[in-house]
Amino acid sequence: MEARKYSKKRAAILEALRSTDEHPSAEMLYARLKSEFPDLSLGTVYRNLAMFIADGDATSVGTVAGQERYDADTTPHAHFICACCGRVLDVCSPNLSGMDGEVEREVGGVVTSRSLSFTGKCADCLSHDSGKGKAS
Amino acid sequence: MEARKYSKKRAAILEALRSTDEHPSAEMLYARLKSEFPDLSLGTVYRNLAMFIADGDATSVGTVAGQERYDADTTPHAHFICACCGRVLDVCSPNLSGMDGEVEREVGGVVTSRSLSFTGKCADCLSHDSGKGKAS
DNA sequence: CTCTTTGCAAAGAGTTTGCAGGGTG
């Protein structure tokens, strides 16, 4: 389809995505790489993230607080999303691909990916809450 | 917290959301109600959807093709999202709330909601593909 | 009469895109 040439920036973006577990957004990656590549452009980050997803080197965790979050870990696992601070954590989950067949039968289509996520309040936000004690 | 007064438009928006199974976006609801309420404003739709979610009368299915999709069915169920046409279908799924405890133990936080979705290609898009037959 | 809701339009925020120049094979 599209020939893909090597690019130092692309390699760095993918490496940055792989070496973190915070499921960064495009801006988070941009901020992290800006010091190493002062001339990096946000558009380049977006363009490369799209390539990673097209190539199966990354997936989207979904939109959290208006920003799309990415994950280089493409093995089946679920996520915990803190509605308070926007943090995204990995949590283990049973393999869902076993349900594909049933879903496909139900909708008459084909399933290519699944996503399981839990939303709530993370440990940090819970402890900060106790200080604000305005309950009741 | 916030006193809530009756509003004809709000009632209509909620009714429109409840009487469809296509998990509409704000614009879809707006388009559907525009004929009945020519002076309806998109901002009002957004404002009311936010209220429904705050009140637990609706939930967000997530962002599909850049648009947030809503669901008035708050009972536990999964979704199938067609990556091709953006359609969102209901599919049944085992009750996931039983996993809350394990997740909370894992992250040290509290879980308030779960979301399971399958992405792929729906029956309609599959059949349209066969016409373009470029496989092989 | 008081407080909530709405229309309108402008403002915001995140993401995409066109183009000219630089990098890779």
Added chain:
DNA sequence: CACCCTGCAAACTCTTTGCAAAGAG
């Protein structure tokens, strides 16, 4: 030297917000 990749900035799209007028209790 042909084609991919990038920076820059403008363009887009979806969503939020401020304000004065209208509606509900």
